[in-house]
Amino acid sequence: MELTATILLFIGVVFGFMAFTHLSMNMKIPKMTWMIHLIMVILGVAALIIYAFATENVEKHYNILVIFGIALIPGLLILFGKRGTGTKKALAMLYGLIGLFGFFWLLTYVLP
Amino acid sequence: MTKYICNILLGILMISCGNTEGGAGGGSHPLQQEATATAYTVRIPGSNPEEQAILLTQTVYPATREDNAVGAIILVPQDEHIAFTAMHRITHMPVNAPMLFLSEDNTISEQTLREMKRLKPDGVFQDERTDVYAVNVPAKEVERIEEILGYRVRTFFEEDPIKLASLLDMWQAAMKADHPDEVVISAIDHPQGIEHGIGAMGWNAHMGKGFAWVYRDSIPQATIDILKRRYGDFGAFMYLTGGPDVISDKVAKELGRYGLVRRISGKNVFASNTTNAGYKDFGRNWGWWWDWIPRSWGWGIAQAGHNYIIGNPDDMLYMIPAAVLGHMGKHGPILLVKPDSVPKATADYLKMVKPFKTGPQETILNFAWIIGDTTSISMATQQSIDRLLSPFDVPVDTTAYLPNAPILQEKKD
């Protein structure tokens, strides 16, 4: 489950990065790109939550869920807030940095 | 200033990122009662080589995190010459490996396997992230390590210790892109060759220099090959462990073709090892226009404030893995004593390095590890060593202070 979450989140990261590249060039983000990002991240986090409940391992990755929770704030602001591109860029950068940090933190457990 | 920053950061982090609470640490440890601690010594009480090796890895590596677990593990059969050669060349950084033994029938015992699991090697990044160095370990056992523990194993298979030294020399040179020009040389066919060289082996486990074997009266080809590989300005710097009775003058002269020859020797094995503890050779080795690298070999300890690893010359299989105590922790040279007394050479050396009060609220302190259970070194001898290490006077007869230390946990309140 840990590995599934990592793979799902990795796909999420790749599409998130693509979305951010569009945004930084002031281009409209294709719907597919951000939708895939959204779905993958939701599935990935869901997998993490299931892992936390199912595992007998001491490490339950609560800290990663907290980091993603923090990333959610700018994430939701981009999704639902009606803001200009300038603000969106800043929010996306913040969201991306926090989200990536959380993903890397997970990766430190998964990689050999 | 950096320390304050470090302090503040650490304080915050300790609170936010983990804690050290847990079950009581003074749980039941089967050998704790035998592990007698005096003011300046602690006994590591193995009753056979396998157990001794496990006790040593447990002492040196608590394995509560990557940084206090091992880099890799050396696994060898219970063969003095093989173990001695491996400990000489593999232990030191960047490998950071303690030694564990196969059982007498050349298999990995359950206890050793568990200890290998506990040690969680990080893998040596300079060498393909190797977790275990298996020297002359049967293929079946190597497979078991890979299957059960999932560790990456590098195998060295060479029955002849002389050729093994050469193989390990090539491997080390590749890993560091350099040959250490200092080479320790011990006699393989002298009954006390290892005993004379054990202290020097301790330095190599601590500092990672070269090693080769010779016969009492001749030099094997593999050793000549090792020596020819040195690229110092004037070849190798060779340190023969033992006097002309151990390695003949003829061999010493022949070795002179490959560089500078020195002897680290005393009248007996005890004196050879105290000489080693005080021995230091440094000076020119290699220079080129802009940079220069001096040679540096030996502990050179002639003053108070150090640690020693103390054992019995009859227990070389206990003492070889004990060199890991010179690789981590307080580090320090190996000294030898008799089971029931401290020989004159060792006592004289310890008197030279005896501490004394150095300030109103300070004293320099010595420390020592006692290797083996009370059949290897008696309680009385441990106490005599303690007295010699202490900053207090040594009375004429040290056996007066003694022994009958009650065993902890035996008496109840």
Next chain:
Amino acid sequence: MKWTYPIVAFIVVFVLGFGLTNLIKEELEVSPWSESGAEEGRLMAHTKNVTRLVNAGAADLHAYLKQTIPYEEAKTTDMAPSEKNWQEFFLQSLKVDPDAKNIVVVPGGGKDALKWALPALYYAYFNGSPVLFYQNGELSGNKGNLQNKKAFIIGSDDLIPNLDEFEEAERITAKSPQQLALKLAEYRDEEAEFGWGRKGDRDNGYFHYVLTTPDDALLGLAALSYARSNNATLLYAEEDGGISGELDRYAFAQRSDWFVTPSEGPFRHFWIVSNRVSYAAQGRLDFALEKAEYASMGPVALGDMEALMLIFVIWGVASALFVWIHALYTLPMVKMPIKISWALASMLLPILGPVLYINSYRRPATEVEKGDWRWIRSYNQQSAAATAMGFGYGAPLMIVIGFIMVWFGFPLFFGPGWEGPFFWLGAGMPIMMIAMYVLAVLIAWALVQYPMKKNMMPGMSNKQISKMAFITTALSMLAVSLGMMTTSWYMLMDKIPMMPKEDDVLWFASMWLASFIGFLIAWPINWLFIKNKLKPGNV
């Protein structure tokens, strides 16, 4: 085609971001393996820097130490200490030094008083200071010959008030016995000769410590001999068996550094006498005291050189963020690949990167074609910009490849076939360097320089472009490598005694420094490219 640049940027951000996160995580972890089998199968409790005296109570421990520390100078009285007789036990054990310059005044009475008194009793026993116990408004203890001595009144305000019957007195208190013990460990009044004076920045003393919990203070008292035999200071762990952040910090400050070999003194040691202290705490203390080389001070602790280099890396990351954000918002006429290369270059060029970047764009520009702008720059500035274009993609890629190799381990080739003067070609470092150069050139050529050149010189054939891109990439990276490889070899193999691993600040810092030097070397060489119009320097 335009996607190739962000892909390279993604690889760099992903790998280096992961590396730095991993670094942070490993430094923050306290004792992650203590719950998953680190203590399993242990045969005895001692570790190399921490000795644990497992015991069945104060009487047991006292009797044991009477035998194992038989020295007249460190003798305690024969009777076993208990909660009732602890004052008497101490007074009988204490050998008062008539020349002592201080008096120690501590609370007397029950167990609570012992908790507060014990750290001071250790020093009093060591120093031979007369000790007075305060209980119910009365003082008892060594009452004779108190003239010309400074009194130290120690303990919590609840148990002992400020007393005014002394000629000269100093009050020492803290919020908890744990904090009081730490305070006394660091405290020193040189004139009155009171306190251990074991401050964090003392690097040359042989300091021993006895560790117990306040609830097990009686065990600490039973181990009083250590105060004289080993000059041991008493410290307290927490009641739950863990150690506080303050004690952890103090223990790390006690880690000594070595300059020549780790066998040089001093070393420090803990003696745990309470069974309640956890294995995780013992492992942490053992690790905290482990001697380390000066440059890095070992894992977790921050060495002087490490601190300096860490600042360098942090400034680099900050510079990259600054350049990226600045370019994103203020330079719409600069193309994305150029922005990315400036940001990545600035990551490895702390301060210098942003300075060159600002200097490159705060000047007049002309639009040569629609959407294609050129800035008017000096040759010097042009070559800096041209260097940054290649360096921005190439150097981080080299670090990325280096990191991946260190993470998975260097390949190693040795054996009879590899003997001779070129044996070192089988070694990890040279292989890493060659791989770093070759792979970085190939990636930068295929994903960055070829598309960039193609975009700029639409007239040329693909073959010509790819050849030209390859030559300029290989040459300019060679120039960077000249500085980068020599510096990284010098740092990793020569200057730092223990080659740092991928989870070490010094590994990253060495690479950062090496890249910086690589840039400085490549800058004048790029001047030749600009002169010969092989590279554009004004985009």
